Amino acid sequence: MSFTFNDLKKHCEHNWRDYLQHDFVCKLGDGTLAPDAFRHYLKQDYLFLIQFGRAFALAAYKSPTLSDLRHAKAGLDAIIDLELGLHIDYCNQWGISEQELAALPEARATLAYTRYVLDTGNRGDLLDLHVALAPCLVGYAEIASWLTKQPATVRGDANPYEAWIAMYESAEFQAAARAEIAWLNERLAEVPASRFKQLCRIFDDATRLEIDFWDMGLELRM
Numbered sequence: 001m002s003f004t005f006n007d008l009k010k011h012c013e014h015n016w017r018d019y020l021q022h023d024f025v026c027k028l029g030d031g032t033l034a035p036d037a038f039r040h041y042l043k044q045d046y047l048f049l050i051q052f053g054r055a056f057a058l059a060a061y062k063s064p065t066l067s068d069l070r071h072a073k074a075g076l077d078a079i080i081d082l083e084l085g086l087h088i089d090y091c092n093q094w095g096i097s098e099q100e101l102a103a104l105p106e107a108r109a110t111l112a113y114t115r116y117v118l119d120t121g122n123r124g125d126l127l128d129l130h131v132a133l134a135p136c137l138v139g140y141a142e143i144a145s146w147l148t149k150q151p152a153t154v155r156g157d158a159n160p161y162e163a164w165i166a167m168y169e170s171a172e173f174q175a176a177a178r179a180e181i182a183w184l185n186e187r188l189a190e191v192p193a194s195r196f197k198q199l200c201r202i203f204d205d206a207t208r209l210e211i212d213f214w215d216m217g218l219e220l221r222m
């Protein structure tokens with residue numbers, strides 16, 4: 001039996017769909033999301049991305065080969081240079097300054113998700129860590145592709161969230177997600193069923209924590 005990334009998704013099909021097609025996502029797509037919910041999400045996502053940068057740094061630390069190290073570095077670059085850079089500009093456009101960002105407390109959903117990933121990476125091996133990171137990188141890439149295909153999605157200036165969709169639809173972000181899937185597929189092909197079961201648990205946990213992150217945004221929860 002040889003496993004793939006697709007098998008991970010199939011094992012948590014229900015939660016994966018709830019994450020991808022969450023109300024928050026649908027409202028981003030048709031432009032009806034409350035601006036305050038979006039601002040709350042943006043602020044927390046800034047804090048989230050900093051912790052995710054640390055998680056990719058942990059992946060670099062745990063990399064036994066140059067090829068694994070390069071892969072972790074590419075993930076770190078995608079978060080720090082591409083996403084966080086755009087994110088700070090984007091927050092400015094939404095009236096959130098860098099000083100405000102630097103002084104923010106983390107919401108419980110942010111704490112739970114990011115520390116779960118860091119803890120999973122600390123106690124497990126590199127594969128555990130990358131499986132915990134996958135819903136983030138691959139999920140957002142799939143969300144952008146899914147939104148693009150929905151008839152209800154409004155594109156261009158008519159949607160205040162156009163830039164958000166465009167960022168995750170970008171060739172760079174999509175390529176980072178594809179590289180993550182390719183890396184995972186290579187490793188998953190070699191794991192026995194008992195190990196795959198453990199990895200499914202991690203993938204499902206991280207996916208549920210992504211759902212909580214959307215809920216936190218919609219409900220302005222701290």
Ligand SMILES: Cc1ncc(CO)c(N)n1
Pocket residue numbers: 045048049083135136137140210213
């Ligand atoms: C919560 C969350 N998940 C995934 C991504 C994509 O990197 C993000 N920016 N924020």
